């Protein structure tokens with residue numbers, strides 16, 4: 001848990017370091033201010049004691065008062081300008097103060113002395129005029145009380161600082177641990193998913209991750225993670241399904257081809273039998289070819305490589321051509337293709353792909369409609385976009401199938417088998433072509449009533 005290289009430990013150490021440096025810095029500043037305050041307080045006190053004595057001495061040059069003084073903890077000496085002791089309080093008789101160095105001439109000066117007998121002393125040197133000559137009153141007081149106060153403060157800091165750091169370490173560790181919990185969960189979750197992918201490739205590997213605090217950064221990370229992996233999961237499943245479906249779709253015509261070939265080779269046959277077999281083989285080969293072409297178009301579209309040969313054209317003409325191609329198949333089922341294509345509609349697009357797109361809808365409309373019905377094809381410009389609609393009176397698509405019909409190999413129903421089968425790829429290809437032109441496809445359908453597919457193309461995109 002407390003691995004030295006873990007983010008939690010590093011963040012905890014960083015917090016403690018920052019707080020430690022700030023606390024130590026502020027304690028030091030506070031201590032320095034306190035030392036100054038204590039010393040200036042002491043200096044003021046000393047001056048307050050010295051001033052009356054100085055005033056007394058200055059007023060009477062013959063006065064020998066200092067020699068009489070014996071205040072506990074107050075050591076007086078009267079010096080001349082050269083530092084010679086003129087008078088001293090009684091408590092200094094046996095051991096005078098050792099005052100060295102230059103003496104002040106105008107303003108009082110303060111020093112700290114270390115005396116072998118009296119300990120640490122704070123010394124004030126107050127110069128004054130006495131009978132026309134400069135004299136200096138020296139007053140020293142022990143600093144013991146002030147030193148003790150400062151020592152108490154130091155010991156408080158000595159305990160409080162490490163204690164604060166300890167409390168900081170505990171709080172930051174708990175807080176960082178709690179904050180990083182979603183990341184730990186995310187890591188474990190990702191590890192489980194990796195395991196699931198390897199163990200059961202057929203199943204969905206994704207399980208949503210719990211989002212604890214949806215508003216914060218980690219909550220958003222978990223949400224993004226969920227979205228990302230649900231999409232990756234869907235894409236992987238789609239890909240697997242696609243591979244399974246494609247191999248299944250390709251296997252059927254291949255088995256037919258193989259069966260026919262084996263049957264013909266099993267014994268000598270009549271020429272008509274060979275012809276019949278070759279027709280079947282030709283049909284199956286065409287089917288295979290269509291599926292492979294479709295798969296190729298889709299894979300190019302997926303890779304964004306559907307190369308469109310964009311040229312100015314008239315959409316109504318391309319539609320007319322597609323209807324003409326479908327005419328014989330529609331007539332065979334007595335289906336009338338009604339066209340409302342009288343207006344010229346110029347457009348810039350890939351003619352071959354657009355024809356393929358329209359043929360897919362016409363083919364489906366004929367395929368999924370009973371005989372003696374109508375298929376209506378209309379072309380109109382609406383709010384700057386072009387709408388090409390194919391409306392049939394066919395079997396329709398039930399609501400549960402409708403959301404899936406554009407998926408690859410998805411089939412809600414089959415035609416009667418004589419039509420050009422796209423192998424369930426038709427609408428997927430149609431959607432890819434429409435999207436490559438910057439458009440889309442919409443479908444509305446009612447079972448038993450008919451379907452309507454609308455290709456919406458941007459009117460002025462090219």
Ligand code: ADP
Nearest residue numbers: 364365368405411412413422423424425426427
């Ligand atoms: P295919 O027609 O080869 O099965 P498509 O991708 O063209 O593949 O169509 C997918 C499915 O959508 C079809 O299997 C069919 O169930 C449904 N479908 C498409 N067009 C129509 C239509 N005009 N009427 C009814 N169902 C349709």
